[in-house]
Amino acid sequence: MSTASAQNDSNAERTTTSRELPSGFITPIAFGTVLQPLNSSMIAVALVGIRGAFDAGTSVTWLVSALYLATAVASPAMGRIADVFGARRASLAGFALVGLASVAAPFAPNIPLLVVCRVLIGIGTAAQYPCGVAMVRRAADELRARSGNALATLAVCSQVTVALGPTLGGLLVGALGWPGVFWINVPMVLIGIAVMLRWGPADPPLERTGRLGALLRIDPVGMLLFTVALTALMFWLLSLADVVRWWWLIVAVPAGIATAWWSLRRQEPFLDMRLLGQRALSLTYLRTIVTYTAFYCVFYGIPQWLEEARELGPMGAGLVMLPIPAVGVLSTILSTRLQRTRGPWASLVIGSAALCAGGLLLVVPDVRSPIPLLLAIAAVLGLPNGFNNMGNQRAMYALAPSEHMGAASGLYRTSQYVGANLAAAVLVLTLGVTPTDAGLHRMGATITVIALFLLVTALIGASRARRP
Structure with a gap:
């Protein structure tokens, strides 16, 4: 078959x-x-x-x-x-x-x-x-x-x-x-x-x-080549937040090419490039990388601003951030129910729109903003987590063949951490070393741009899914 x-x-x-x-x-x-x-x-x-x-x-x-x-x-x-x-x-x-x-x-x-x-x-x-x-x-x-x-x-x-x-x-x-x-x-x-x-x-x-x-x-040879390529790529991404070390990219690119070459020569490769050749699955991994770039900007960037600029301290910052996972759990449950009848694209459209709204709201607060406003913004930023996570996860689950589900879901996890490393670079460029109101606003604007990209791709995907 x-x-x-x-x-x-x-x-x-x-x-x-x-x-x-x-x-x-x-x-x-x-x-x-x-x-x-x-x-x-x-x-x-x-x-x-x-x-x-x-x-x-x-x-x-x-x-x-x-x-x-x-x-x-x-x-x-x-x-x-x-x-x-x-x-x-x-x-x-x-x-x-x-x-x-x-x-x-x-x-x-x-x-x-x-x-x-x-x-x-x-x-x-x-x-x-x-x-x-x-x-x-x-x-x-x-x-x-x-x-x-x-x-x-x-x-x-x-x-x-x-x-x-x-x-x-x-x-x-x-x-x-x-x-x-x-x-x-x-x-x-x-x-x-x-x-x-x-x-x-x-x-x-x-x-x-x-x-x-x-x-x-x-396929231990394929696994070794992939490990070298991804490790070098991750080190290069980490360096984007400080001094860019291009030699890691010089290692990553040929190792990635060697991984693809080796994969196409084997009947059962470690990383099946024919699987990644499926456009829809590859786009799902790309969406996941972009989504988690925005997620980790929120997860790491807002606490820094709350602690240093808003001067709430670690405990106060943690309490203000609590609505994000709380609403994220609720949106995960809602997304699961929605996908029973509408599939993953409806969740991705809602999640991307909510992320866009959350990014825009981050342009509003300053060091004098009241706590209730900050809690409300955190609640809005928790909404896209469940919808985006479940939508991307469900798309990967539906697109990957059963016999390759372990490797496919492992790549999904890897995509999340590539996004985390990209977020570190984005935070340095937007929030800066010392968080300020202007830095927070730049971060919010960047998240909005990312969310708009995700929203457009989700709408295109939903439109194609409705076609007979």
């Missing part, structure tokens, strides 16, 4: 059933996906303690960047491993890696080894989302059930965890010191392994080629 016909058959199954996947199936999958956002957000409140413990300087910022880099690079790789070895096996291996690295991290003698532990945690947490989506897709196809609630649960868990991460991290650092943000992973990993073994969907048996044959199917 061709990729197109398999995709059409799968879509037909999902549109002819009214049954959702059972909640008992979703719980073990969702539990694992909270590890990445939790580890990415908790570390922010531990950096001061780590800097003091190791008498370090700005090198501690690599504890943040290393996790994002590792997750961006490892997500497609772990997704491919899930496609070949089985999603539950890959998820359990990821849990084990996170547990071992978290046990070792508090005993690291210096910052470089602590960064290594963060890289390993990033690789382990990177497995959970693509493995989860792959398990959802396989179960939905086998049970002829809808997957909307399952995908929504994954999105809600991520948004809630990111919001609660700094608060939980503050409590842990206050009680256990900076090692607390690593110790917390240990019981979570043990619970995750137990839940996955008890309720996680079993993998199909490995093919007769055995583990060695399965390892070769992963």
